[in-house]
Amino acid sequence: MVEFALSEEQEMLRELAHEFARDIVRPNAEHWDDKSEFPTEAIAEAHALGLTNLHIPAEYGGMGMGILDEVLVSEEFSWGDPGFGTAAYSNGLTVGPVITGGTEEQKAEYLGRLVKEPLIASYCVTEPGAGSDVASIQTTAVRDGDHYILNGQKMWITGAGQADWFFVLAYTDKSAGYKGMSSFIVESSWDGVSLGKKETNMGQRASDTRAVIFEDVHVPVENLIGGVEGAGWFNAMKAFDLSRPNVAAQAVGCSRAAYEYALQYADERQTFGKKLHEHQAIQFMLADMKTKIEAGRLLTWRTSWEVDNGIRNTESAAHAKRFTADSCMEITTDAVQVFGGYGYSEEYPVARLMRAAKVLQIYEGSSQVQRMIIGREMLRDL
Numbered sequence: 001m002v003e004f005a006l007s008e009e010q011e012m013l014r015e016l017a018h019e020f021a022r023d024i025v026r027p028n029a030e031h032w033d034d035k036s037e038f039p040t041e042a043i044a045e046a047h048a049l050g051l052t053n054l055h056i057p058a059e060y061g062g063m064g065m066g067i068l069d070e071v072l073v074s075e076e077f078s079w080g081d082p083g084f085g086t087a088a089y090s091n092g093l094t095v096g097p098v099i100t101g102g103t104e105e106q107k108a109e110y111l112g113r114l115v116k117e118p119l120i121a122s123y124c125v126t127e128p129g130a131g132s133d134v135a136s137i138q139t140t141a142v143r144d145g146d147h148y149i150l151n152g153q154k155m156w157i158t159g160a161g162q163a164d165w166f167f168v169l170a171y172t173d174k175s176a177g178y179k180g181m182s183s184f185i186v187e188s189s190w191d192g193v194s195l196g197k198k199e200t201n202m203g204q205r206a207s208d209t210r211a212v213i214f215e216d217v218h219v220p221v222e223n224l225i226g227g228v229e230g231a232g233w234f235n236a237m238k239a240f241d242l243s244r245p246n247v248a249a250q251a252v253g254c255s256r257a258a259y260e261y262a263l264q265y266a267d268e269r270q271t272f273g274k275k276l277h278e279h280q281a282i283q284f285m286l287a288d289m290k291t292k293i294e295a296g297r298l299l300t301w302r303t304s305w306e307v308d309n310g311i312r313n314t315e316s317a318a319h320a321k322r323f324t325a326d327s328c329m330e331i332t333t334d335a336v337q338v339f340g341g342y343g344y345s346e347e348y349p350v351a352r353l354m355r356a357a358k359v360l361q362i363y364e365g366s367s368q369v370q371r372m373i374i375g376r377e378m379l380r381d382l
């Protein structure tokens, strides 16, 4: 039997997130994007309402909810503003490797901090010369007594300018290839940690994206995640199985907002003596948007349900992330088309949504990388 209904608690959570997105996020979206302003206060309010850190286990003070619960909230946040959705989700990606691979002490300290206060943690994997090809990273951590000496530069790090601590992937043994990678928790206040300027991105400007530089940073051995060298690649990649459903939900939320604006405009605007949506070409465009949103949400819920039930979801997460991100780009572009010349103006929200959509096809594994994952899974059993 297949069950599509949400529980009463999930409906309430979704309603709370929707009201928050409607009343707090959406009214500020244009301002944050225009001024490139990080939504500090709104994130603090979301934290106070219990809408962040949802999948941090209850024993570390978190909400102890599932990924499906979390994606319900993410869809609403990104419906309000995709930039807010990304900014508020930085912790969701970063806590993944700590939850799955961290020691009890690491979980208690670093997950606990995020629960107690509305702090940000950032995930540092990408480098200037290594994005899709993660194994090409150059950052190294060399053991020196009870410390590691960390050197390297990370690039495009979400939330970096606000972060209390970073998840950092580095080589401890380059000769061992990806099995020589280890991961660390590095506090932003430590000597040798510095930040680049906030990037001027095409969209989602509420989010703070920067380079992070590590110069002879002394990282205590206790901050080697899981206490073992060589587990970094696994830690970093496993996090994506938890986080890609979330990015997919962000894409569905952004798509839904664009569709709703387009539908409303098509009801208000008349051409050739008819409402826009009475022209079949426009009605079909709106119908295709809706089908893609419905299909994307089902893929997103399915992969989330798999994680929550302990089923390996690497392939289903890639399907969901790839489909929803590409659909979001198509839907937001079509929404601009429905608005005609007005859609091209920043006076109307669809231009901002179209700019916001692009990065969903790039970060957390580009649409090409998702296809590579699907291809690998597809061919595995041949």
Ligand SMILES: Cc1cc2nc3c(=O)[nH]c(=O)nc-3n(C[C@H](O)[C@H](O)[C@H](O)COP(=O)(O)OP(=O)(O)OC[C@H]3O[C@@H](n4cnc5c(N)ncnc54)[C@H](O)[C@@H]3O)c2cc1C
Binding pocket: 122, 123, 124, 125, 126, 129, 130, 131, 132, 133, 155, 156, 157, 158, 159, 201, 209, 359, 362, 363, 364, 365, 366, 367, 368, 369
């Ligand atoms: C706003 C923003 C926020 C980000 N946040 C974070 C973060 O918090 N933490 C973090 O670690 N990283 C982050 N990233 C980095 C992001 O994950 C990378 O940009 C992404 O993985 C792509 O890497 P790249 O930019 O180096 O592109 P490249 O890897 O150089 O790829 C360039 C293009 O070629 C394609 N391509 C590459 N290899 C292949 C192949 N084998 N076959 C087919 N096509 C291929 C890619 O899909 C892409 O279209 C962020 C990026 C942005 C823009």
